Amino acid sequence: MIRFENVSVRYEEDTEPTLRNLDLTVPEGELVLLVGPSGVGKSTLLNAVSGLVPHFTGGTLTGRVTVDGRDTRTHPPRELADVVGTVGQDPSAHFVTDTVEDELAYGMESLGLAPGVMRRRVEETLDLLGLAELRDRPIATLSGGQRQRVAIGSVLTPHPKVLVLDEPTSALDPSAAEDVLAVLQRLVHDLGTTVLLAEHRLERVVQYADQVLLLPDAVMGPPSAVMSVSPIHPPVVTLGRLAGWTPLPLTVRDARRRAGGLKERLEPLIGTGVPAGPLPRSSPHALGRGGGGRSGGFSLFSRRRRRPQDGQPHPATPLVLTTSLHVRRARVEALRTIDLRVDPGETVALMGRNGAGKSTLLATLVGMIAPTSGTVRVAGRAPHATDPRELIRQVGLVPQEPRDLLYADTVAAECAAADADAGAADGTCRALVSELLPGVADDTHPRDLSEGQRLALALAVVLTGRPPLLLLDEPTRGLDYAAKARLVEHLRALAADGHAIVLATHDVELAAELAHRVVILADGEVVADGPTAEVVVSSPAFSPQVAKVLAPQPWLTVEQVERALEEAR
Known part of the structure; x- marks a missing residue:
């Protein structure tokens, strides 16, 4: 279906080609996963399939790329639109209409499909991606994850033979990501659609791939074989390497079946003083409070909370304090009765499904949105009423x-x-x-x-x-595992220096590694607020892979397991 023949791509400003001498074939009806570090050329490869390289992006393409027999050098993207559906890393850049339903229909209208066919496919796609209740919503009012689902739906409705997807689940909550991947599986298995996708969150997708293509070396093969040599791999593979399992597991289920011996080795280590959960704020090695704010600290080894009355009172001045916060945006009540406290040195992860209000809460804390009712204080100030030049010294926001x-x-x-x-x-x-x-x-x-x-x-x-308060909205979107690990270390150092960090994320592995506390939002309300080890383990949707594999033991990350085994030697 897709053929690369000695393909190289070089952009004018680069001294080295982004892709070099690529020679491979993607068979019809397979799901092929692209794996590699950030900036290695995954997006360039995908754009070469859709014809965007070189017709839109510029640069020089040598060699030959064919899709369903069409040469992309002589067929620009508009002449491939009936064969290839593309969703890039920034879905908003592709929208051409104002509402969800119109966007789903636009591609079919461009291809001249009959109105009856368009109506049926729109309804099918609304149901497949859980978009029915959003059909009349303006796209501008949707959350980042909701927009990503609309973008995916807009390329599904024309029923292309090839789907090219760049980070398709990066802005989706775990449940929505599973729904999208289930749809892709149905397209591959039932309709013979060829799917080529790049994704950094391998824990979500590697088990669904028929083949994995590792860049920059262009190693292509079955997922288990490629993961055994890939420097980039999901936590369950990292755990398998640590335990010496052969073949390496790709799913939680496979890992659980092999985890008996490892759990026996770890069982005596529970309660020996090796931290489970994120590293504490006080030191990279000492067993600290592990949590903060309203919830207090928590250690899975002690099996109890240390509340303020246990001799560790809250700091006198929290960096964030909201009381009965309500925010209405247009017709939507985005936040309702939010009571939140974040103290210096504390890292809090905001989690919840797409559209739950996470980004709205961050925007309110940085003063971009004024509360409808209730109070917001950041470093003792009302952010929406504070001079931005003064506020920026106290709070920094990295948006989606x-x-x-x-x-x-x-x-x-x-x-x-x-x-x-x-x-x-x-x-x-x-x-x-x-x-x-x-x-x-x-x-x-x-x-x-x-x-x-x-x-x-x-x-x-x-x-x-x-800034004393750092707000991050999906901070690991598009980051490979190595870059994420470097970010985690830097944020840990900031927290140890007394900075407060609030991050909105769908990355359950990041929350397990970094957050002292997890706050889960649903429909604008707080439905859970507590130590990370308690909250994520109690929810299958937000539980990290290691916790699922080693349950009911208290480990959340491979780092904790490795540290415990090293301490026992």
């Missing part, structure tokens, strides 16, 4: 769309501006970029970076100011 923070023409210029705005020493921001994102040249334009690279740059810009 990192380009909203990037205005300069080069990475170096962005970093120089960030240093000047923050009053930091020259080179501070650039050092952060090098830490989070090694190998990016100073003269690179931000728009030429991948989505994950742009996110890392935006993070560095905000982190340069070291």
